Amino acid sequence: MSALETAVSKDGLKRVVIEPVTRVEGHGKVTLLVDEQHQIQQARLHIVEFRGFEKFIQGRPYWEIPVLVQRLCGICPVSHHLAAAKAVDQIVGVKQLTATSNNLRRLMHFGQTLQSHAVHFFHLASPDLLFGFNDDVSHRHILSVIAEHPEIGMQGIQLRKYGQEVIKAIAGKRVHGNAAVPGGMNKALSKEDHAFLLKDIDQIIAWSQGAVDLIKKVHLNNRQFHYDFARIETNMLSMIREDGALELYHGGLRARKPNGETIFDHLDYCNYFNVIHEEVRPWSYMKFPFIVSEGTEKGWYRVGPLARVNNCDFISTPKAEQERQIFKELEQGKPVQSSLAYHWARMIEALHSAESIKELLLDERTMGNDLVTTGEKQFEGIGVIEAPRGTLFHHYQIDDNDLITKANLIVSTTNNNQAMNESIRQVANQYLSGRELTEGLLNHIEVAIRAYDPCLSCATHALGKMPLLVEIVDEQGEQLDSLYKNSQGDISRA
Numbered sequence: 001m002s003a004l005e006t007a008v009s010k011d012g013l014k015r016v017v018i019e020p021v022t023r024v025e026g027h028g029k030v031t032l033l034v035d036e037q038h039q040i041q042q043a044r045l046h047i048v049e050f051r052g053f054e055k056f057i058q059g060r061p062y063w064e065i066p067v068l069v070q071r072l073c074g075i076c077p078v079s080h081h082l083a084a085a086k087a088v089d090q091i092v093g094v095k096q097l098t099a100t101s102n103n104l105r106r107l108m109h110f111g112q113t114l115q116s117h118a119v120h121f122f123h124l125a126s127p128d129l130l131f132g133f134n135d136d137v138s139h140r141h142i143l144s145v146i147a148e149h150p151e152i153g154m155q156g157i158q159l160r161k162y163g164q165e166v167i168k169a170i171a172g173k174r175v176h177g178n179a180a181v182p183g184g185m186n187k188a189l190s191k192e193d194h195a196f197l198l199k200d201i202d203q204i205i206a207w208s209q210g211a212v213d214l215i216k217k218v219h220l221n222n223r224q225f226h227y228d229f230a231r232i233e234t235n236m237l238s239m240i241r242e243d244g245a246l247e248l249y250h251g252g253l254r255a256r257k258p259n260g261e262t263i264f265d266h267l268d269y270c271n272y273f274n275v276i277h278e279e280v281r282p283w284s285y286m287k288f289p290f291i292v293s294e295g296t297e298k299g300w301y302r303v304g305p306l307a308r309v310n311n312c313d314f315i316s317t318p319k320a321e322q323e324r325q326i327f328k329e330l331e332q333g334k335p336v337q338s339s340l341a342y343h344w345a346r347m348i349e350a351l352h353s354a355e356s357i358k359e360l361l362l363d364e365r366t367m368g369n370d371l372v373t374t375g376e377k378q379f380e381g382i383g384v385i386e387a388p389r390g391t392l393f394h395h396y397q398i399d400d401n402d403l404i405t406k407a408n409l410i411v412s413t414t415n416n417n418q419a420m421n422e423s424i425r426q427v428a429n430q431y432l433s434g435r436e437l438t439e440g441l442l443n444h445i446e447v448a449i450r451a452y453d454p455c456l457s458c459a460t461h462a463l464g465k466m467p468l469l470v471e472i473v474d475e476q477g478e479q480l481d482s483l484y485k486n487s488q489g490d491i492s493r494a
Contacts, residue, residue: 116453
């Protein structure tokens with residue numbers, strides 16, 4: 001349950017704080033400024049933690065980076081591991097992995113996507129979808145789902161478990177394993193692990209199909225509400241395969257306007273910095289990316305399952321493609337803009353991941369032993385991957401001693417930052433403005449945030465311009481020293 005705080009600001013508006021935002025990864029809060037008539041004057045999502053990965057990996061050998069950066073998160077570590085590995089591949093001059101290494105990386109990535117989508121949909125989002133946004137907070141959680149819908153709850157647990165088993169089979173551990181190395185992978189898939197994963201894959205595909213059927217039923221049974229709730233018209237950005245198919249591991253970048261018009265297509269992601277810039281604002285540690293050609297006002301965009309299913313021309317696996325066609329009928333083929341449709345698109349991707357895992361397990365190249373290739377050393381590497389939450393950028397530069405001199409990460413949740421704030425404002429104006437605030441109404445805002453499946457820990461990898469107070473205390477809790485940094489970057493003793 002979120003803690004609610006109220007205070008009167010200096011301009012006479014009541015300041016309502018939702019802290020923390022619940023059922024998301026990481027720490028964040030929402031602030032509302034409300035006037036005497038209960039009209040919402042301002043709504044913002046704040047990220048109240050930061051993690052200095054871009055700084056403290058400087059000076060480390062480049063080959064350590066895939067292992068180090070996955071510590072950004074315990075939910076999507078594989079995504080950071082592989083994005084960094086792709087960047088390191090470029091540093092060692094490798095343009096094409098062996099077929100076996102490519103298959104193993106993809107297999108691990110699909111396992112990551114399956115388990116991440118399952119944990120978000122079943123554990124974090126389903127209580128709202130099954131019980132309603134205004135349900136009592138003491139009842140609105142995963143244990144109630146398991147108690148009242150045991151089959152749904154158990155399927156969610158099993159889907160997540162299977163995805164983690166895929167990761168474990170390749171990386172040695174379910175979380176923070178070690179698999180990708182410069183130019184390839186560090187071990188082959190054993191026959192025992194291969195047989196273990198293949199044994200249950202048809203059941204996993206069936207359960208994934210059931211999850212799509214569930215969210216499709218929930219959405220269509222209350223179609224107008226799902227259409228309107230937190231709806232915003234946005235650009236969409238995602239990776240795309242060479243033939244236009246949905247692609248999660250490697251491809252070009254495609255961006256489209258809200259009406260479906262193409263901004264750029266099949267862009268080499270190594271040129272991302274020419275088309276995407278980041279804006280810093282004083283009230284959040286998260287940056288605000290935008291497409292340069294569209295400007296800061298119109299250039300912000302959404303990433304993740306909704307963007308990917310909207311942007312692709314087709315999905316390469318049959319069951320997921322059939323579901324994509326049904327999904328696209330929501331807007332008669334135009335981009336689906338409903339924020340709650342993220343859940344539907346997410347489950348389509350889970351189904352695609354399960355189907356793709358089976359395809360890779362049946363591909364004889366997956367069981368090969370040719371794992372590493374080499375090339376000519378470079379001094380810069382850029383790795384981009386479609387993490388479960390959206391497009392993820394890792395960019396590194398090294399010196400003559402093979403040490404990292406510069407790092408830039410644009411993570412999925414950062415890409416969605418402006419969109420989440422716009423969705424919060426839309427919900428606040430539509431459902432809260434002019435009404436006495438209750439926990440159930442405030443949960444509407446959290447529902448809008450949860451639709452994006454944000455990973456706030458990942459998104460706070462670098463320090464923005466938000467004021468910061470750092471205190472050093474001894475073991476008795478007595479303050480020894482403190483420093484304060486204001487929004488202009490000036491540092492003083494607190």
